[in-house]
Amino acid sequence: MPQIFAYIAHKDGAAEDSALEMVAAAKKIDPDASVSAVVTGSGADLDKVCQDIAASYSEVLKVDNEVLSYPNAEIVRKALVNILPKGSIVLLPHDTFGMDLGPGLSIKNDSAFVADVVGFEGIDGNILKIVRQEYSGQVSTHVTCDISAGVVLNIRPGVFAADESKSAGGSVVDKSGDAGDLSVTRTFLEIVEAEAGDVDITKSDVLVSIGRGIEDEDNIEIAQELAEAMGADVSCSRPIVDSKWMEKSRQVGTSGQTVKPKVYLAMGISGSFQHLGGIKGSPYIIAVNKNSKAPIFQVADIGIITDILDFIPELTDAIKEL
Amino acid sequence: MEILVCVKRVPDTSENEIEVNSSGSDIERDDLVYSVNEWDNYAVEEAIQIVENAGSGSVTVVTIGDDESEEILRREMAMGANNGLLLSDDAFENSDGKGIATILKAAVDKGNYDLILTGAQAEGGAAQVGGMLAAMLDLPYASLVNKIDIGDSKLKVGREIEGGNQEMNDISMPCVLSIQTGINEPRYVGIRGIRKVASVDIPVMSASDLGIDASAVGEAGAKVKRVDYFVPDLGDGAEMLEGSTEEIIGKLIELLKANGGL
Numbered sequence: 001m002p003q004i005f006a007y008i009a010h011k012d013g014a015a016e017d018s019a020l021e022m023v024a025a026a027k028k029i030d031p032d033a034s035v036s037a038v039v040t041g042s043g044a045d046l047d048k049v050c051q052d053i054a055a056s057y058s059e060v061l062k063v064d065n066e067v068l069s070y071p072n073a074e075i076v077r078k079a080l081v082n083i084l085p086k087g088s089i090v091l092l093p094h095d096t097f098g099m100d101l102g103p104g105l106s107i108k109n110d111s112a113f114v115a116d117v118v119g120f121e122g123i124d125g126n127i128l129k130i131v132r133q134e135y136s137g138q139v140s141t142h143v144t145c146d147i148s149a150g151v152v153l154n155i156r157p158g159v160f161a162a163d164e165s166k167s168a169g170g171s172v173v174d175k176s177g178d179a180g181d182l183s184v185t186r187t188f189l190e191i192v193e194a195e196a197g198d199v200d201i202t203k204s205d206v207l208v209s210i211g212r213g214i215e216d217e218d219n220i221e222i223a224q225e226l227a228e229a230m231g232a233d234v235s236c237s238r239p240i241v242d243s244k245w246m247e248k249s250r251q252v253g254t255s256g257q258t259v260k261p262k263v264y265l266a267m268g269i270s271g272s273f274q275h276l277g278g279i280k281g282s283p284y285i286i287a288v289n290k291n292s293k294a295p296i297f298q299v300a301d302i303g304i305i306t307d308i309l310d311f312i313p314e315l316t317d318a319i320k321e322l
Numbered sequence: 323m324e325i326l327v328c329v330k331r332v333p334d335t336s337e338n339e340i341e342v343n344s345s346g347s348d349i350e351r352d353d354l355v356y357s358v359n360e361w362d363n364y365a366v367e368e369a370i371q372i373v374e375n376a377g378s379g380s381v382t383v384v385t386i387g388d389d390e391s392e393e394i395l396r397r398e399m400a401m402g403a404n405n406g407l408l409l410s411d412d413a414f415e416n417s418d419g420k421g422i423a424t425i426l427k428a429a430v431d432k433g434n435y436d437l438i439l440t441g442a443q444a445e446g447g448a449a450q451v452g453g454m455l456a457a458m459l460d461l462p463y464a465s466l467v468n469k470i471d472i473g474d475s476k477l478k479v480g481r482e483i484e485g486g487n488q489e490m491n492d493i494s495m496p497c498v499l500s501i502q503t504g505i506n507e508p509r510y511v512g513i514r515g516i517r518k519v520a521s522v523d524i525p526v527m528s529a530s531d532l533g534i535d536a537s538a539v540g541e542a543g544a545k546v547k548r549v550d551y552f553v554p555d556l557g558d559g560a561e562m563l564e565g566s567t568e569e570i571i572g573k574l575i576e577l578l579k580a581n582g583g584l
C-alpha cells in the first residue's frame with residue numbers, strides 16, 4: 001500500500017474544511033492507513049496550521065518559503081514533486097486550487113489522476129475502485145485506477161464527513177530544505193474581489209432562484225414577479241450570469257455567493273455540486289424541474305415535476321390572491 | 323498570434339435528459355443531440371477576439387474523435403476559427419484524460435503555437451486535460467481563466483476562484499490556459515455561417531501521422547478505466563408533490579407558510 005499524503009489548504013492561519021474531510025477520505029481508501037499531511041506557506045500562519053492539524057495526521061510535512069505565502073499551484077507543484085516519495089497517493093480538494101494543481105502534478109509524478117472523487121469502493125492489489133459522477137450529477141460511474149505508480153486524487157469538497165477524532169498525535173517535520181528550485185513562469189499579482197450588487201442575497205430569508213431552465217432573458221420577469229409576491233429576492237445559477245442576464249452578485253454557488261436562507265426555491269436548476277456548495281444552513285428547499293431525474297431532487301425537501309414557465313406565473317397568481 | 327483551441331463534442335445537456343442504458347455499460351445514446359462542450363465555445367470566442375484585436379495570426383480548432391466530430395469543428399470555424407484539425411484513430415478509443423492529453427501534445431508539437439486554450443472542464447467534470455497538456459509540454463498553465471490581457475511576451479490573466487473573486491497572474495508565452503464560462507459572449511452561428519464552411523477541407527491525422535505510440539494512448543495506455551454507469555441509491559430524496567396544478571399549488575402554499583416562505 002503506497003503512502004497517503006493530503007495537501008492542506010489554509011488561509012489566515014486556519015486549515016480549510018477539506019483538511020479533515022481528506023482524513024476521512026484516506027480512511028475510506030485504507031482504514032489502517034497512517035496519513036501524512038503536506039502544508040506549504042510561510043511564517044507564523046503556517047506554523048499555526050501545522051500545529052492544529054498534527055492532531056489529525058500522523059505526520060505533517062511543512063514547507064516554509066516566502067514564495068509560497070500565496071498558494072500558486074505552479075510553485076506548490078514543484079515543491080510536492082521534490083518532497084513526496086515516488087508512487088505516493090496524493091489527495092487534493094477538487095476546488096479551483098486543486099483543479100489548477102492536480103492534473104499537472106500527476107504528469108510530473110508520472111502517476112494516475114482521478115478528478116472529483118465522491119466515493120471509494122475498496123482496493124484490490126494495485127487497483128483502486130472509485131465512484132464519480134458525470135453530467136452534473138445526473139449519472140454516476142465506477143472507475144478503476146491503476147495506482148502502481150501512485151495517483152493524484154481530487155476529492156469533491158463536502159462529501160466525506162470530516163474526521164473529528166483528532167487522535168493521530170502527529171509530529172511536524174520541516175521539509176523546507178528539500179523543496180528545491182521554486183522559480184516560476186507564472187507570477188501571482190493580486191486578488192480582485194467580486195463586486196457587490198444592488199441586493200445582498202446572503203442576507204435574504206427567502207430566495208427564488210432560477211437556472212438555465214428559465215430559457216430566455218425575457219422570462220426572468222416571471223421570477224421577479226413571484227419574488228415580489230412572496231417578499232423574496234431573486235438569485236440564480238451560474239449560466240444565468242454567464243449569459244449576462246443577471247449580475248454576478250446574484251449567483252449562488254462556490255464561485256458566487258454563499259447564501260443561508262430559510263426557504264430556497266430552485267427553479268429550473270439541475271443541482272450541480274458547485275451550485276449546492278453555495279447553499280448553507282439547511283434551508284427548506286423546493287425544487288421545480290421538468291426532469292424527474294434532476295439531481296436537485298435528491299437534496300430538496302419538496303419536489304415538483306413541471307415546466308417552470310407555466311408553473312411560476314400560476315403560483316404568483318395564487319399567492320397574490322391570498 | 324497563433325492559437326490552438328481544443329474542443330470536445332459532447333451530448334447537449336440542455337437538450338437531453340441523460341440516463342443510464344439497461345446494461346449500465348454507457349448512457350442511453352439513442353436520440354442524443356450533440357454539441358460543442360459549453361466551455362470550449364467560450365475558448366474559441368476568446369481566441370477569435372485575440373486574433374481580431376491583434377490584426378494578425380490565426381485560430382486552429384482541434385478535436386479528438388470520429389467522423390461525427392467534424393461537425394463541431396465546422397461549427398467553430400463558422401464562428402471564425404481559421405483552421406480545423408481532426409485527430410482520429412481506432413487506437414485513441416477509450417483513452418483516459420492522460421491519453422487525450424498525450425494525443426493533443428503530439429498535435430501541438432506539429433505546430434507552432436503561442437497560446438493553447440482548452441475549456442475548464444467537459445461533461446465529466448474532470449477539468450484535467452489542460453493541466454496535463456501543459457505539464458507534458460513543460461509550459462506554464464493557468465486554469466479557470468476569465469480574463470486575458472495581451473502583453474508583449476507575457477499575458478495578464480485572471481483566474482476565477484472561490485466566491486467569484488479573481489486571482490490575477492502574469493504568465494509567460496507560450497502557455498496553456500483553461501477557459502471558464504462567462505469570459506465573453508460567444509457569437510451566434512447561423513445556418514449561413516455553417517454553410518460557408520461546409521466544404522472546407524479538414525485534415526485528419528492518425529496515430530502514425532502524429533508519431534504516437536499506440537500503446538501509450540487509448541484503452542492500452544489508460545490507467546483510469548470506466549467500468550460502468552449506475553444510478554446511486556441516495557435514500558428518500560424530495561417529497562414529490564403530485565396532482566393537478568391547482569392541488570400542487572395549494573399544498574405548496576401551505577408548506578411555504580409552515581416553513582417561513584410566506
Ligand SMILES: Cc1cc2nc3c(=O)[nH]c(=O)nc-3n(C[C@H](O)[C@H](O)[C@H](O)COP(=O)(O)OP(=O)(O)OC[C@H]3O[C@@H](n4cnc5c(N)ncnc54)[C@H](O)[C@@H]3O)c2cc1C
Nearest residue numbers: 211212213237238253254255256268270275290291307308
Ligand atoms: C470551477 C467552477 C465553479 C462553478 N461555480 C458555480 C456556481 O458558483 N454556481 C453555479 O450555479 N454553478 C457553478 N458552476 C457550474 C456548474 O457546474 C453547473 O454547470 C451549473 O450549476 C448548472 O446550472 P443550471 O442548473 O442552471 O443548468 P443545467 O445544469 O443546464 O440545468 C438546467 C435544469 O433546468 C431544467 N429545465 C430546463 N427547462 C426547464 C423548464 N422549462 N422547466 C423546468 N425545468 C427546466 C433541466 O431539466 C435541468 O435540470 C461552476 C463550475 C465550475 C467548473
Ligand SMILES: Cc1cc2nc3c(=O)[nH]c(=O)nc-3n(C[C@H](O)[C@H](O)[C@H](O)COP(=O)(O)OP(=O)(O)OC[C@H]3O[C@@H](n4cnc5c(N)ncnc54)[C@H](O)[C@@H]3O)c2cc1C
Nearest residue numbers: 328386417418419440441443444448449450451546547548
Ligand atoms: C466511449 C468512451 C469511453 C471512455 N472510457 C474511458 C475510460 O475507460 N477511462 C477514462 O478515464 N475515461 C474514459 N472516457 C472519457 C474520455 O477519455 C475523456 O474524454 C477524457 O478523459 C478527456 O475528457 P474530459 O471530459 O475528462 O476533459 P476535461 O479535462 O474535463 O476537459 C477539459 C478540456 O479538455 C479538452 N478536451 C477534452 N477532451 C477532448 C477531446 N476529445 N478532443 C479535444 N479536446 C478535448 C477540451 O478543451 C475540454 O474543454 C471515455 C469516453 C468515451 C466517449
